[in-house]
Amino acid sequence: MPKVFVVFDEAEQLLLKSIYYDEDPEEALKFVLEHIIPKVKKDISCLSGMISGQKG
Numbered sequence: 574m575p576k577v578f579v580v581f582d583e584a585e586q587l588l589l590k591s592i593y594y595d596e597d598p599e600e601a602l603k604f605v606l607e608h609i610i611p612k613v614k615k616d617i618s619c620l621s622g623m624i625s626g627q628k629g
Contacts, residue, residue: 579612
């Protein structure tokens with residue numbers, strides 16, 4: 574699997590820090606399902622061919 578980069582806006586970063594400090598597993602799962610998974614599923618086909626075709 575290729576590497577995935579996920580970008581969080583300021584509100585998501587604050588929420589993520591809050592989850593970390595509270596050590597709340599339910600909120601952590603909710604964050605993953607609502608904020609990370611949808612971003613990972615986005616298809617960037619316009620770049621995927623260009624990136625996968627490049628060799629170091």
